[in-house]
Amino acid sequence: MAIPFPHFISSEKAAMEAGLLVPSSPSSSVSVILTQDDLKKIAAYKAVEYVESGMVLGLGTGSTAKHAVNRIGELLQQGKLTNIIGIPTSTITHEQALSLGIPLSDLDTHPVVDLAIDGADEVDPYLNLVKGRGGSLLREKMVEGACKKFVCIVDESKLVNYLGGSGLAMPVEVTRFCWKYTARTLQSLFDESGCVAKLRTFGCE
Numbered sequence: 768m769a770i771p772f773p774h775f776i777s778s779e780k781a782a783m784e785a786g787l788l789v790p791s792s793p794s795s796s797v798s799v800i801l802t803q804d805d806l807k808k809i810a811a812y813k814a815v816e817y818v819e820s821g822m823v824l825g826l827g828t829g830s831t832a833k834h835a836v837n838r839i840g841e842l843l844q845q846g847k848l849t850n851i852i853g854i855p856t857s858t859i860t861h862e863q864a865l866s867l868g869i870p871l872s873d874l875d876t877h878p879v880v881d882l883a884i885d886g887a888d889e890v891d892p893y894l895n896l897v898k899g900r901g902g903s904l905l906r907e908k909m910v911e912g913a914c915k916k917f918v919c920i921v922d923e924s925k926l927v928n929y930l931g932g933s934g935l936a937m938p939v940e941v942t943r944f945c946w947k948y949t950a951r952t953l954q955s956l957f958d959e960s961g962c963v964a965k966l967r968t969f970g971c972e
């Protein structure tokens with residue numbers, strides 16, 4: 768089940784927690800322009816508040832999840848979190864987590880994931896998601912499908928009236944075996960709407 772988080776982006780407190788704003792004296796007025804990446808960072812830091820010591824964590828992939836993984840690493844280094852085990856959803860997140868000293872495992876060893884944190888590409892009004900446009904769809908589905916709780920971090924640019932509403936590519940992960948056949952088959956399902964199946968040749972795995 769997904770629950771939308773209350774809108775907190777205008778909160779000065781959240782910006783301070785993410786290190787984007789320094790406390791000012793009560794008499795001075797605060798004026799700060801936050802970039803989209805700053806907003807992602809604030810949202811990611813908020814998501815990490817759900818993390819508790821001893822948890823097995825699904826570590827997401829993408830420009831938003833990256834901030835959450837950094838924050839988890841930071842809290843571990845500060846000793847504010849202990850005994851965390853991360854299960855990365857891509858090789859790039861694996862590398863990032865390793866560099867931060869986050870102990871890692873996999874679903875074979877830890878089949879139950881307490882909490883997963885990740886971003887999304889689209890969110891409809893019913894909180895259905897498109898994920899995987901960054902190229903790590905299969906691992907995300909496996910890790911996030913195994914979690915007890917999933918915190919999905921999105922900014923307003925991801926909100927759509929219906930899935931596909933962004934008009935951007937709909938990610939479908941296929942096996943290498945006869946991928947051209949699969950591409951043709953997929954495209955034939957949506958020929959009338961003019962969809963074209965294209966092989967993605969870059970991104971996370």
Ligand SMILES: O=C[C@H](O)[C@H](O)[C@H](O)COP(=O)(O)O
Pocket residue numbers: 827828829830831832885886887888897898899900901902903904907
């Ligand atoms: O495969 C990539 C993942 O599904 C990402 O979580 C998704 O693409 C969102 O990425 P970003 O936070 O960079 O917008």
